[in-house]
Amino acid sequence: MNLLAVDTATSRFSAALRTEQGEWYFEAGAGLRHSELIMDSVDLLTQKAGLKPADLSAVLCMGGPGSFTGLRIGFSLAKGLALSLDIPFSPVPTLDCMAHPFSIWPGLVVPVIDAKKNAFFCALYRDGGRLTPFMDAEAPAIARTIAGALSGENPPVLLAGPDAETLRRRLEKDCPRELPPGILRTSPFYGGARSLLELAPQDIVKNREIFDNNVARFAGPEYIRKSVAELPLHWDSKAEEQWLNIPGM
Numbered sequence: 692m693n694l695l696a697v698d699t700a701t702s703r704f705s706a707a708l709r710t711e712q713g714e715w716y717f718e719a720g721a722g723l724r725h726s727e728l729i730m731d732s733v734d735l736l737t738q739k740a741g742l743k744p745a746d747l748s749a750v751l752c753m754g755g756p757g758s759f760t761g762l763r764i765g766f767s768l769a770k771g772l773a774l775s776l777d778i779p780f781s782p783v784p785t786l787d788c789m790a791h792p793f794s795i796w797p798g799l800v801v802p803v804i805d806a807k808k809n810a811f812f813c814a815l816y817r818d819g820g821r822l823t824p825f826m827d828a829e830a831p832a833i834a835r836t837i838a839g840a841l842s843g844e845n846p847p848v849l850l851a852g853p854d855a856e857t858l859r860r861r862l863e864k865d866c867p868r869e870l871p872p873g874i875l876r877t878s879p880f881y882g883g884a885r886s887l888l889e890l891a892p893q894d895i896v897k898n899r900e901i902f903d904n905n906v907a908r909f910a911g912p913e914y915i916r917k918s919v920a921e922l923p924l925h926w927d928s929k930a931e932e933q934w935l936n937i938p939g940m
Contacts, residue, residue, distance in 0.1 A: 692748035692895070693740075695733065695772070696887035699725045699765035700757025700785040701804055701853050705883035708736040715739045716885060725764045733768070747778055749895045751887040754782030755913035756812040756825055757804055762912035770910075781891045782910060786814045786825060788886035789852050793878075794819030798846030799837065802881060805854035812915060813858070815840050827915045830861040834869035845871050852881040 698705045704721035706729070707714065717732045737744060750772045752765040766782070773780035789802030793816070804812040810829050815822040815836060822840055826833065837848060848870070850859050855877040862870065882889075 693742060693746050694749055694751060694888055694891070694895075695736070695747050696751040696884040696891070697729060697733070697765050697768055698753050698785075698788070698883040698887065699729065699761040700753040700755065701761065702758075703853055703883065704728050704732075705885070706732040706736055707884035707888055708740055708742075709888050710740050710742065712740065714885075714888070718883065721761075723760070725761050729764060729768055744772065745776060747772065747776060749773075749778050749891075750780040751884075751891045752780065752782050753785040753788065753887070753912075755785055756806070756827070756915040757785045757912075759912075759914060762914070766910075766912055779895055781895055782912070783887055783891050784825070784913065786812065787821065788883065788890060789881040790814075790816040790821075791819070791882040791886040791889060792880065793849060793851060796847075796849050799840060799848045801833075801837065801848060801850050801855075801858075803850050803852045803854045803858045805857055806916065810916075811854065811858050825913070825915055830858065830865045831869070833858070834862050834866035838869050841871075845874060847876050848874050850875060850877045853879060855879060 693710045694708070696707045702720065702722055703718065704725055705716070705718040707716045715736045717736060719728060721728055750769040752769040753762060755762050769780040769782070772778070785804070786802045790800045793800040798817070800816040801813050806812045806827055810827055811833065812825065812827055813833060814825050823836060826836070856879070859875050859877050862875065
C-alpha cells in the first residue's frame with residue numbers, strides 16, 4: 692500500500708509517505724503555517740517517491756486532541772484526497788502517536804500539548820498502552836494522576852513533545868510535593884507522521900468499509916475542549932440587571 696500521513700496537530704508539522712520501495716519524510720516548524728506547507732509537502736513526497744496522487748492507497752491524519760485549526764487543516768486534506776481519489780482515510784489519536792516512539796521507556800510516558808488557559812492535553816502511557824483517558828487538565832490534576840499511577844513506585848516519568856518542558860516547570864513550581872524529586876524527564880521529540888504510519892495500517896481495511904458506508908465522510912477531530920466560539924456566554928447577573936434597567940431599554 693502507498694500510505695500518506697500528515698501531522699498538523701501541533702506547531703511542528705510533518706508528513707510521511709510509505710510505499711513498497713521505501714519511506715519519505717518531511718518535517719518543519721510550522722507555527723501557524725500548516726496550510727502553506729501541507730500541499731507542497733505532499734507534492735514533494737509523491738514526486739520523490741515517483742508517484743502520482745492517484746497512486747495513493749489511503750491517507751492518515753492526526754485525530755486530536757491538538758490545535759483546533761491545525762486539526763481541521765489535516766482532516767480537510769485527508770478527507771479531500773479520500774473523496775476525490777475514492778480511497779479510505781483514517782484518523783489516529785494524536786497522543787497515541789506522540790507516545791508511540793517511547794513504548795520501551797521503563798516507566799510512565801506522558802505526551803504533552805499546551806492547551807493554553809493554564810491547561811495541557813495529555814494522557815499516561817506505560818509499555819505502549821494508554822492508562823488514562825485523554826486529559827484537558829491543569830498541572831495539579833496532572834500531578835495527582837501521575838502520582839496515582841505510580842502507586843508508590845518511583846520509575847522515571849518521561850514528559851514528551853513540544854510542550855514537555857513547559858509542563859515540567861509548571862509541575863515543579865505548582866506541585867512540588869505531589870511527585871518525588873528528580874523523577875521527571877523531558878524530551879522534545881515525539882511521534883508525528885511516522886507514528887501515524889506505524890499505528891494506522893491495521894485500521895485501513897476496517898476504514899474501507901466505514902468509508903464506503905459514508906460514516907467516515909463525516910468524521911471530525913476529537914477536540915476534547917470546546918472552542919472559544921462554542922463556549923456559552925456567561926452573563927454577570929448584576930451587570931445584566933443594570934443594563935436592563937437603563938431608561939428606554
